[in-house]
Amino acid sequence: MLDAANPIPMMTINGCIIVAIRDDLDDQEIVSLQDRLVEEVAKRNAHGVVIDISSLEIVDTFAGRMLAAMAQMARVMNARTIVVGMRPAVAMTLVELGMTLDGVETALNADRAINAIVSDRSNKL
Amino acid sequence: MTDEAARVTLKTSGDVAFARQAAAKAMAAIGASTIKSTKFVTAVSEIARNAVIYGRGGVISFSEAGAAGQKRVVAVCTDRGPGIDDIDRAVSDGFSTGKSLGLGLGGAKRLVDRFEITSSSKQGTKVTLECGPR
Ligand SMILES: Nc1ncnc2c1ncn2[C@@H]1O[C@H](COP(=O)(O)OP(=O)(O)O)[C@@H](O)[C@H]1O
Ligand SMILES: [Mg+2]
Numbered sequence: 001m002l003d004a005a006n007p008i009p010m011m012t013i014n015g016c017i018i019v020a021i022r023d024d025l026d027d028q029e030i031v032s033l034q035d036r037l038v039e040e041v042a043k044r045n046a047h048g049v050v051i052d053i054s055s056l057e058i059v060d061t062f063a064g065r066m067l068a069a070m071a072q073m074a075r076v077m078n079a080r081t082i083v084v085g086m087r088p089a090v091a092m093t094l095v096e097l098g099m100t101l102d103g104v105e106t107a108l109n110a111d112r113a114i115n116a117i118v119s120d121r122s123n124k125l
Numbered sequence: 126m127t128d129e130a131a132r133v134t135l136k137t138s139g140d141v142a143f144a145r146q147a148a149a150k151a152m153a154a155i156g157a158s159t160i161k162s163t164k165f166v167t168a169v170s171e172i173a174r175n176a177v178i179y180g181r182g183g184v185i186s187f188s189e190a191g192a193a194g195q196k197r198v199v200a201v202c203t204d205r206g207p208g209i210d211d212i213d214r215a216v217s218d219g220f221s222t223g224k225s226l227g228l229g230l231g232g233a234k235r236l237v238d239r240f241e242i243t244s245s246s247k248q249g250t251k252v253t254l255e256c257g258p259r
Contacts, residue, residue: 026142060174098228
């Protein structure tokens with residue numbers, strides 16, 4: 001069941017946390033997702049985070065700032081964040097908003113993102 | 126002629142999400158393209174959030190304007206908040222009294238076909254957003 005405190009399923013594969021964001025989260029749900037994700041990175045000692053936003057019909061300045069902040073916090077904890085599945089219309093709209101999503105890496109799909117994170121990891125080991 | 130199609134009371138961040146849904150529905154009703162709808166819904170999200178955060182809550186209403194075959198969606202968001210002292214400064218990118226990005230008003234303006242804002246300390250703030258289907 002989805003409930004307010006735990007709205008989004010997260011799973012960890014190969015040290016990589018995967019989250020698929022459900023459409024139309026409100027601002028408070030986005031903030032609690034951010035908190036949970038940071039906790040999860042610490043708890044699982046994850047080295048990567050993949051955030052799938054393919055179901056998001058829009059990303060406004062609040063959601064965009066939260067994505068950037070999640071990536072930044074994960075980086076502080078030594079995890080690399082990749083956002084996947086951004087819709088073309090969302091990408092165009094972010095440009096017009098003037099949002100650059102600094103430091104947010106993107107990839108076409110989750111497969112590629114996980115591969116990038118895993119191979120990056122094995123290079124470092 | 127305009128016929129009000131929907132009205133959303135804005136008090137919480139959940140209401141902002143309802144406003145987005147109403148905006149998407151209104152754009153679908155005029156057969157808008159994906160990109161136009163995405164832009165308009167994003168603009169509505171910014172303006173509705175401002176009404177909640179800075180305007181002490183408000184109301185946003187959606188209606189259609191224009192003749193059959195060239196209908197446009199008009200959203201009017203009003204609040205009874207403290208108003209905006211310097212509108213030009215508020216609309217310029219990067220200005221925020223809320224420690225956020227300051228891209229909401231300027232961004233919303235760029236995303237729609239018509240943007241109007243009036244504000245006073247007595248009457249609060251009123252933002253009009255209008256968008257056609259393509
Ligand atoms: N409805 C409103 N009532 C009062 N002030 C507002 C309203 N909307 C915007 N403002 C003012 O304009 C500024 C810029 O708004 P915006 O561009 O959305 O950026 P942000 O929301 O990041 O602050 C806000 O910080 C606030 O001071
Ligand atoms: Mg704003």
